[in-house]
Amino acid sequence: MEILPKHSHPHYLFYISLLLLLSHFNFSDADIPACNAQDEAVLIKIRDHFGGPNGPLSDWDSDCCYFNYVGCGGEGSSYGRVTAVTFPLNGILSGTIPSDFGDLPFLDFLTIANNVNVTGSIPKSLGNLKKLYHLDLNSNSLTGPIPNEVLQLTGLKEVDLSNNKLSGPIPPSVSSLKSLTMFNVSHNQLCGQIPSGLNKFGKSSFVSNKCLCGSPLPPCK
Template identity: 35%
Template sequence: MKNTSQMHELSQRLVVLFTTEKKIISNRKHFPSSILLPLLILATHYLIIPSNSEKCHPDDKKVLLQIKIQLGNPTNLSSWDPTTDCNRTWYGVGCDTDTQTYRVNYLSLDFVNLPQPVPIPPSITDLHFLTFLFIYRTPNLVGPIPTSISKLTKLLYLTISNTSVNGNIPNTLSQIKTLLTIDFTNNKLTGPLPDTLSSLPNFGGISFDGNQLTGPIPESYGSFSNSFTVLSLSRNQLSGKIPASLAKLNLTYVNLSQNMLEGDGSVFFGSKKQTTEIVLAKNLFAFDIGKVELANDLKQLDLKRNKIYGTLPEGLSELKFLHYFNVSYNNLCGQIPQGTNLRRFDEYCYAHNKCLCGSPLPACKT
């Protein structure tokens, strides 16, 4: 993927990835950039390797040709010609030229026009040197994520997004100790959240939004390493009380919206945390918001349609970066804090509470 036309092609695909991911199904407006940024850095790496050193390991080339057959020989993969160098000319393929092993370590199957529904090609798990696997916008991809994915022991970034893949998320993912991020957004996955992911030593985040996952958030999720900063589980069917152990996490981004979760959502707040976005909308959370401490860098706070009570904390008026705020449809009372940064939020952001008052709502009764 190194000649001029392919450099342009990959650049365009990256633009599509980073601009459309924020506008995908069901108003998913804020995709956690801390998951996507490392993918951009890694993908860009394949634009700058000199073409005169490109080769392709014959074993991996055979596996790729098998993958093409298992996908039904889609037209997108017409460049996968056995007479050409897979690293230089094949769509979505990159090899390790740094160590001169020329093993395939990058595979991006995005917008692949599958002629008929097929499962994830089983041969993918024979690419043992993959560090980056990206499958995106391939609706005819069906069936479960294979448990044999644990054979990809060097994998850093795993994305299977906007497909028809279904079934449970395999617990075998925790055997890939190198994993940094997992994005399974907008598929048809069912069953519980895997409770073994917290054993990954350098894990940075998960995005399982837009599936049909059920059950509670595992208690073990409070034991993620310090590198874990993104927890995005919106638009599922998760239920049960939020684990108190999640208070130990220092998340930059948390989105649990549109589930049926209960309990004390205040575990995600804290003045010493680096949290920038908290989205808990459309759940059953119940806690006293007047007792929470707010992170200074908070940019988005969406708590609408819960059972949250108490008085809004005065610290809201001191948040310099807050650009989205909504606490409507809760059980809040008391005076709305007044501050320059809060004047941008209209009455809709506070509507349908128990007894909130003050601008932009009617004045408090004396």
Template identity: 30%
Template sequence: FSHATRFRCHPEDKQLLDQLFNMTLDFDCCAFKPVGCNVNTSWIESLDISDDRITGTIPPVLGKMTNLIVLQIKESRSLVGDIPPAIAKLTKLTFLRIAFTNFSGPIPSWISQLKELEYLDLSYNKLTGPIPSFLFDLPKLKRLRLDRNQLTGTIPESSGRFRGTELYLGLNQLSGAVPLSLGRMDFEHIELQRNRFVGNPSHLFNNRSKSLSYIDLSRNLFDFDLTNVVFPVKNLYHVDLSHNAISGSIPEQAAEVPALSLFNVSYNRLCGRIPNGGQLQNIESYSYLHNKCLCGPPLSTKC
């Protein structure tokens, strides 16, 4: 996108912007900071509605800006009510971020119409209700952020159809078990922390997870034996399993993960010697505290 003033903003877009922001721009709107224009057509293709530039509700005229590819509505706590349905008409969107607002209500069903989406971020809002199944059927979606809302219910079985590599569901009120179908995905980054999940999520550490680099399952109600879990070794650097009810011992194989820089298993029910070698002795000792009977370096407790 270009913000260059040599490309005059399309007159139709100029009129829509004036209505959207309730102002009259007296300069080329392609030079307006929240806007990015296509250098060939001069149509607006990116729009950033941030920092309370619009308060209360977003005017329906937004839905007429049908050439938008990138839309960000963020850091606007004065925005309230449902996520604006006018966005449903913006079917060219590949990037949609609606974050750090006071939008509430359920995740809207019209998002299923945005078939070009590659990145969807609805984090840091006040959204409620379940995670809709259709989100995992968006054909091009690579990154899905629903973290830091008030979502309830379980992860739908349709999550196994998700084609993406990054999934953020942390800091909600989600419950139930992690679907086995989710273990078939090749995630790079997955966050489920601070929910009410139960059971055994160890299928997330499977041989298919060659790309897995970051996983956070902390502060849930997970209850499983860690002893025979096999960690992917290629890219994994961040594992947080703290504040659960995990039993067994730390697998010897965990010492074979070369990039591991965070491995937090504190506040569980683990026992036995912390495996020697690799990065496990370089991890801060607090990452092993408050277990049943873990011992050996870096803990001061001898075996």
């Protein structure tokens, strides 16, 4: 089971995320649980979406808790359930983000970053991930709006959607997320007023967009 953490992203979130991510994978091989069959079926669909059994996820074939880039829970109700998927920052993926990720009910940590050939929109189905606290989709080529469904997930703590081509406004529902400790949508094509609940984050979280305005950026005209 290979987990490749972020190593080139400039944000301090790298250090926090690495520590949190490693907490998922502190088993010896003998302690890795058997994968839940439903979760494994979902990951096989994701593998097939990204090129099939001969594609970049060719090692995803049996017992998904041993798949590269996948972590499983080791206790309680999450035992044997897929809790983390974090892809390497080497551009191995291409195509759209499959909606099937929304069918992993215990997924709480998702990183698909630095894959410039990952295109299309952010799936609304990610809003089904009630346990999700970490979402990193930075430095892909994603387009379209930020789904309101995703920014209604009350457990979200870390959201990085920077360096894409996202458009439209930031959904105002994000203001209700009291647990957010990191939020970055810089370097996109977003427009409109920044929701008031985000004014605790600095300018660097919002710069280089089409026409975002309001605190911490200049006032809207």
